[in-house]
Amino acid sequence: MSGARAFLAEGEGPARPDRLGHGTAVALMIRRAAPQAAILHAQVFDDRPVTSAERVACAIRWLSPRCDLILLSLGLAADRAVLREACAGARAEGAVLVASSPARGAMCWPAAYPGVIAATGDARCGWDELSLLPQCIVGAWCASPERGGRGMGGASLGAARVAGHLAAHWPEARTDAAGWLAARAVHIGAEHRGAVPA
Template sequence: MLRVGVIDSGPGPEDQAEDARAFMADGSAVPALPDRLGHGTAVAAIIRRACPGAAIIHAQVFDDRPVTSALRVAAALRWFAAMGAARPEVICMSLGLSADRAPLRRACEALVAGGAVLVAAHPARGAPCFPAAYPGVIAATGDARCGWDDLSQLGPALFGAWCNSPEHGPSGMGGASLGAARIAGHLAAIMARTGRLDGPAAIAALAARAVHHGPERKRGHG
């Protein structure tokens, strides 16, 4: 069964909560609590819609506010890395942090070097955010040009996707967050057919399916 790791706010009602873990800044892990934000639940729903057979493995790094730290995300990434052959085919991070932190960078580098496919949210415009800006990480955002099945390529490893979701609402569920979930869903569906891909192959598969190239053009008024 294809597996997708979701580093977010934890398991929702349709998830296997017993497999989920919550990660602390000191690197420790405890059983995850039910999702209190709804963000992780929405991300998982988008991935399941794209790839109904996917098993979602939740790593909880948000509590009751949409705020986390590089240390918590890095701990979750190390947990997935330690799974070895059972590591998820895709790891989705519908989140972004403003600062480059060494523990997060190292955790991403180790997974990328091992062939992992990491997807992280990134705004279509503006300053870089992390982990999306790290080499080998697939950066993802929402693109208003994209229907459910569409993809856009905005940069060498920056892709846009559908983000017009009924779940779009509070708790940080913006276009980049939902776009990252949709990109992860695209990759899960692709790998359900092809088998596991590494990062460069995953980027090539997305690029081959892109129907829009370059950023959205904003139309002026008046």
């Protein structure tokens, strides 16, 4: 399955050219990790990396009957009922959600919701490595210059790499996706040592 749809301030419609390059970079990351994966693109940005809870919620509701792994390479500063309900609905339908989170500081949404895998970039991680950070945030390769990356990077690309780890091992990783990721972390904070399943 493949396809794309835009969720704009003025309503839903056909996808537009990716003027930011964000969705393209995220898709390329997943494609590199899991060439077999079918990718659906729900566009929630225009020409700036700004969106709304309503737009993201509409995108999640469109994706959830079509996808069992949903990557949300974005973070919003405030909890909104419409977004919370869309994430809960997707999880109730069996979807695994991965969302971008800052490595430090205040959490953002939807990464802060229960059951959503919070993911970020970690410059310590090589392409095949994962880390487990405070607040159970999963870190991954994120095109950081320390690892030879160029261009776009950060939490969005780290979240895409985390989703790529899962997609490459689907459906094995699906049953307990958070536990599957934690068990493969090679960089583990002191608060997690001894608590990560072998």
